[in-house]
Each structure stands twice: as C-alpha cells, then as structure tokens.
Amino acid sequence: xxxxxxxxxxxxxxxxxxxxxxxxxxxxxxxxxxxxxxxxxxxxxxxxxxxxxxxxxxxxxxxxxxxxxxxxxxxxxxxxxxxxxxxxxxxxxxxxxxxxxxxxxxxxxxxxxxxxxxxxxxxxxxxxxxxxxxxxxxxxxxxxxxxxxxxxxxxxxxxxxxxxxxxxxxxxxxxxxxxxxxxxxxxxxxxxxxxxxxxxxxxxxxxxxxxxxxxxxxxxxxxxxxxxxxxxxxxxxxxxxxxxxxxxxxxxxxxxxxxxxxxxxxxxxxxxxxxxxxxxxxxxxxxxxxxxxxxxxxxxxxxxx
Amino acid sequence: xxxxxxxxxxxxxxxxxxxxxxxxxxxxxxxxxxxxxxxxxxxxxxxxxxxxxxxxxxxxxxxxxxxxxxxxxxxxxxxxxxxxxxxxxxxxxxxxxxxxxxxxxxxxxxxxxxxxxxxxxxxxxxxxxxxxxxxxxxxxxxxxxxxxxxxxxxxxxxxxxxxxxxxxxxxxxxxxxxxxxxxxxxxxxxxxxxxxxxxxxxxxxxxxxxxxxxxxxxxxxxxxxxxxxxxxxxxxxxxxxxxxxxxxxxxxxxxxxxxxxxxxxxxxxxxxxxxx
Numbered sequence: 001x002x003x004x005x006x007x008x009x010x011x012x013x014x015x016x017x018x019x020x021x022x023x024x025x026x027x028x029x030x031x032x033x034x035x036x037x038x039x040x041x042x043x044x045x046x047x048x049x050x051x052x053x054x055x056x057x058x059x060x061x062x063x064x065x066x067x068x069x070x071x072x073x074x075x076x077x078x079x080x081x082x083x084x085x086x087x088x089x090x091x092x093x094x095x096x097x098x099x100x101x102x103x104x105x106x107x108x109x110x111x112x113x114x115x116x117x118x119x120x121x122x123x124x125x126x127x128x129x130x131x132x133x134x135x136x137x138x139x140x141x142x143x144x145x146x147x148x149x150x151x152x153x154x155x156x157x158x159x160x161x162x163x164x165x166x167x168x169x170x171x172x173x174x175x176x177x178x179x180x181x182x183x184x185x186x187x188x189x190x191x192x193x194x195x196x197x198x199x200x201x202x203x204x205x206x207x208x209x210x211x212x213x214x215x216x217x218x219x220x221x222x223x224x225x226x227x228x229x230x231x232x233x234x235x236x237x238x239x240x241x242x243x244x245x246x247x248x249x250x251x252x253x254x255x256x257x258x259x260x261x262x263x264x265x266x267x268x269x270x271x272x273x274x275x276x277x278x279x280x281x282x283x284x285x286x287x288x289x290x291x292x293x294x295x296x297x298x299x300x301x302x303x304x305x
Numbered sequence: 306x307x308x309x310x311x312x313x314x315x316x317x318x319x320x321x322x323x324x325x326x327x328x329x330x331x332x333x334x335x336x337x338x339x340x341x342x343x344x345x346x347x348x349x350x351x352x353x354x355x356x357x358x359x360x361x362x363x364x365x366x367x368x369x370x371x372x373x374x375x376x377x378x379x380x381x382x383x384x385x386x387x388x389x390x391x392x393x394x395x396x397x398x399x400x401x402x403x404x405x406x407x408x409x410x411x412x413x414x415x416x417x418x419x420x421x422x423x424x425x426x427x428x429x430x431x432x433x434x435x436x437x438x439x440x441x442x443x444x445x446x447x448x449x450x451x452x453x454x455x456x457x458x459x460x461x462x463x464x465x466x467x468x469x470x471x472x473x474x475x476x477x478x479x480x481x482x483x484x485x486x487x488x489x490x491x492x493x494x495x496x497x498x499x500x501x502x503x504x505x506x507x508x509x510x511x512x513x514x515x516x517x518x519x520x521x522x523x524x525x526x527x528x529x530x531x532x533x534x535x536x537x538x539x540x541x542x543x544x545x546x547x548x549x550x551x552x553x554x555x556x557x558x559x560x561x562x563x564x565x566x567x568x569x570x571x572x573x574x575x576x577x578x579x580x581x
Contacts (some may be wrong), residue, residue: 020442040441040442041442043438043469043473045469046465048462048468048469050461050462050465051431051434051462051465051466052431053431054428054434054435054466055431055432055434055435057435058421058431058433058434058435058436058437059435059436059438059442060435061413061435061436062365062436063365063443064439064442064443081425082431082462085422086421086428086431089412089422090412090422091412091414
C-alpha cells in the first residue's frame with residue numbers, strides 16, 4: 001500500500017497545487033518524484049512528530065492540503081494532543097497517514113504495532129477515520145479526501161498486501177464498498193484483513209452459509225444506511241480488523257447498535273487486550289490473536305449452530 | 306522611530322494594562338501576571354510591526370501573530386479590540402457562558418484576529434512554522450511571529466520546531482520569548498535548566514538577540530532586523546517582569562493565579578496614570 005500511496009501522491013501533487021507531503025524521516029526515496037514535481041511541497045520533518053503535526057495544521061490553516069506520513073504509532077499515539085488541538089480543534093484539513101498499521105510491522109515489536117490507533121483517533125470531534133482494504137481502494141480514497149475539507153486519518157499497511165480489486169474502485173467516503181454479496185450474514189472488514197475475510201466467506205459458503213463481504217473503509221463516520229439495512233437483512237454482523245477489539249470497527253458498530261436499539265447479533269474479531277511480548281511475523285501474530293479465516297469461520301459457524 | 310510614536314506606544318500599553326487588570330478583577334480571570342509581562346511585546350507588534358488589516362483579517366498576505374502562551378489571552382483580547390478587530394464593548398461579556406472570551410484564545414473561526422487556538426503550551430511555534438513554510442509554498446510573502454513564554458520552552462515541541470525551522474532556513478519566522486523568569490510553580494531556571502536561553506537559540510541555528518521587553522526602542526530595533534538576510538529564523542529573548550505595571554504585582558508569582566480586588570485595581574490604575 002505504501003508504494004501505491006507514494007505513486008498516487010505524485011500524481012495528485014502534479015495537478016493539485018495545494019498538496020504538500022510531510023514525512024517523519026521515512027520514505028525519502030519513496031517521495032523522490034513528489035520532490036521532482038515541486039521541491040517546496042515535500043518536507044522531511046525529522047524524527048519530531050509533535051512538531052510535524054503542528055506544522056501540517058499551520059499549512060492547512062494557510063490554504064494548503066498537507067499529508068502527514070510516518071509509521072502509525074508515531075503519527076497517532078505519539079502526537080495525539082497535536083492531532084486533537086492543532087488539527088481537529090481547528091478543523092484543519094490535514095490528512096494523516098499511518099503506514100505499517102495493525103500488525104504489518106509485527107517483527108518490530110509492540111513499539112511499532114498499532115492496535116489502538118482507530119480507537120483513539122475516532123474519539124476526536126470532526127475527524128474522519130479510514131482503513132482501505134487494498135492499494136486500489138487507497139488510490140481512490142486519496143482523491144476523495146481532497147474533495148472536502150475534513151481532517152482525515154488513513155491507516156494503511158506496508159507493502160505486498162494482496163490486491164482485492166482489479167482496478168481502482170468507485171467509492172464514496174462514508175459508504176461501504178460491497179466486495180461480495182451474500183444473504184445470511186455480513187462480514188464487515190476494516191483494512192488489511194480483506195483477503196482472509198474473503199477466504200472466510202468461501203469456507204462459510206462451503207458450509208452452507210452465504211456471507212456478504214464488505215469493505216468498511218470508512219470507520220468514522222459509519223455508513224448508517226448500510227447498517228440499518230444489514231440489521232434487517234442478516235442474522236449476524238461480523239466485524240474483522242487488525243486492531244484491538246477495544247475501540248475499533250467492532251466497538252463502533254456496537255455503539256451504533258446501542259444508539260439505534262438494534263438487537264442483531266454481532267461478533268467482533270480483532271486483537272486481544274495485551275502486548276505481544278514474543279517475536280513473530282504478521283502471520284504468527286494474526287494466528288495468535290485468532291485473526292485467521294479458519295478461526296473466524298469456526299467461531300461464526302458455532303455461533304450460528 | 307520618533308519619540309512621540311514611542312510615547313504613544315507607552316501610553317497605549319498603560320491603557321491596555323489597566324483594562325486587563327480591570328477585566329481580571331471583574332471576571333475572576335487568572336494569569337494576570339503572565340498577561341502583563343507581554344503587553345509591551347504585543348503592543349509593539351500590533352501597533353508598529355504587523356502588516357494586518359482588521360477589516361480584511363483573512364487577507365492571505367497578512368502577517369501572522371500567534372500568542373503561543375495562550376494563558377496570556379486576556380492581554381491579547383484587549384490588544385485585538387484596541388487594534389480594531391472588534392469593539393471594546395464585546396469584552397463586556399468576558400467569561401460569560403456562551404461567549405468566546407475566557408482564559409485561552411478560541412479558534413480563528415470564532416474570533417477575528419486570532420491565528421491559532423492556543424492554551425496547551427508548545428503548539429504555537431510548530432503551527433507558526435507551518436504558516437511560514439506555507440508562505441514559501443504559496444509564493445506569498447508575509448512574516449510569522451510567535452510569542453512564547455519562558456516556561457513554555459520546557460516543551461520539547463518548541464525545540465523540534467526550532468531545529469526544523471533552522472534546517473529549512475525559514476527566515477520569515479520570528480519567536481519572541483516573554484522571559485519573565487517564572488512559570489506556574491517557580492523560577493523557570495530552577496524548574497528546568499533554561500539558561501543560557503539566548504545561547505540555546507543560537508545553538509539551534511537561529512539569530513538570537515536579547516532585549517528589554519518593556520523598552521519599545523529596544524523591542525522595535527530588534528524587530529526591525531527581522532527577517533534577516535542570513536536566512537536564519539529570528540529569536541528575540543525579551544527580558545520582562547511578571548506583573549509589569551503594578552508595583553505590588555511585579556515579580557510576585559502569586560499573581561499567576563491571584564485576582565485583584567477593586568481597591569487593587571484603583572491602586573494599579575493610579576500607578577499606570579490612567580483615569581479611574
């Protein structure tokens with residue numbers, strides 16, 4: 001996803017003179033082409049994320065559209081107060097991009113994991129939260145976020161995630177992207193778990209359960225319309241995300257159900273409330289937290305039986 | 306600058322101090338000492354330096370000024386009223402429910418003349434740096450001034466911004482430190498090793514000068530050398546006195562939170578030479 005991000009930003013920077021890219025001492029080579037478009041519109045802000053976020057807000061308050069890019073914990077939890085005050089309180093149209101989100105950097109340990117980012121960023125008034133399911137969805141989203149002036153957080157993976165779409169899909173922020181229609185239950189995926197979610201739908205199908213698969217790319221604001229329909233059309237809503245079960249899409253949907261007084265059954269798949277102290281790959285970490293298509297389907301099937 | 310102009314600034318600053326003290330007393334607004342130490346700095350900026358037009362306060366070419374030490378808002382609110390951004394009578398509802406005037410500046414969308422909502426320390430300089438860089442990107446020449454407290458220089462984000470501004474040669478960015486030697490709980494030099502403050506800014510790659518922050522000639526002389534042709538950003542370390550203007554408040558940190566009584570307001574006004 002990060003290569004798609006750099007490529008698409010270069011394209012956007014060529015035509016939209018408001019766009020500036022700020023990075024926290026990563027991706028210098030990745031953004032070489034942005035610099036070639038206009039060397040005044042790329043800044044390596046060093047390892048100083050609090051300042052970087054304030055700088056972005058100052059630029060946004062001066063008519064520019066800055067994109068802030070670094071590894072997820074450092075562009076979210078590290079500078080949360082700057083996001084809250086400088087960006088959200090001012091309603092400054094900054095786009096914050098967290099790369100290597102979730103367990104993408106599993107091997108690097110919990111300092112580089114981001115399993116709380118959506119939970120905390122989602123609480124900020126006026127902030128939009130987006131988790132694209134693949135690089136192609138991301139490409140469309142990068143154009144869409146420039147169509148209004150809303151502060152936005154986008155969590156992306158690193159590189160090599162499987163493409164779900166064949167080409168950049170048409171989508172609207174705040175409206176789900178239905179990947180595979182179904183009749184019995186719906187699987188709502190936020191972010192990079194889409195390949196496993198589709199695999200889970202396949203396994204469910206072979207067990208006689210027709211599962212709709214949805215890219216719930218906009219975690220805030222929620223697609224109220226879809227959730228209303230889903231709560232009447234399906235027996236169960238399932239949320240799947242590489243994020244803590246506390247505060248992510250699962251929590252957002254549960255909050256929605258409570259506010260709407262909907263009693264449809266919900267299952268949430270995400271990471272447990274613990275740091276991972278042992279070393280492990282992303283595959284290992286997902287398995288540890290039960291984020292595999294096999295575990296997801298087995299839990300769903302037993303709940304349905 | 307002519308002597309008569311300096312006299313005007315001194316007179317204006319005394320009037321502003323009296324109004325600020327009165328507002329604090331009437332509304333119970335604290336941080337009076339911090340407001341009074343930066344009145345001369347703000348008066349010099351808003352009445353002699355900033356290229357601003359209160360009737361066109363969103364002009365993209367305007368100079369920007371951010372009071373990064375947001376707890377000095379009561380001073381800034383009076384300065385902006387005096388400068389014509391809104392009428393002085395608007396401050397009659399200071400501190401009332403539903404209003405915008407309280408202990409910290411609201412966002413620019415909620416009050417003309419405000420460039421950034423501060424109050425959480427260490428935010429104004431990074432935002433100002435972003436605005437100064439935007440001038441370069443947009444090819445729109447203006448200057449950005451940020452007024453910081455010395456206690457505020459405890460915040461790491463100040464020094465992060467200082468390093469990036471120097472690396473990017475952001476010469477249109479000016480920091481003015483209201484160096485009143487106090488922070489909420491004690492002497493700023495004792496809470497954190499602040500000294501040598503001028504040398505610190507030098508070491509961070511800035512033009513750094515120190516002035517008497519209550520002497521308009523010194524303040525304006527330093528401000529007239531900014532932007533500097535050497536492409537470095539500029540830091541003016543202004544030595545000030547907390548509570549400046551009322552002898553019984555000066556350099557007494559109790560006035561970080563104390564509210565003056567009506568009798569003390571009269572006493573201060575007499576000292577300031579303004580009508581009771």
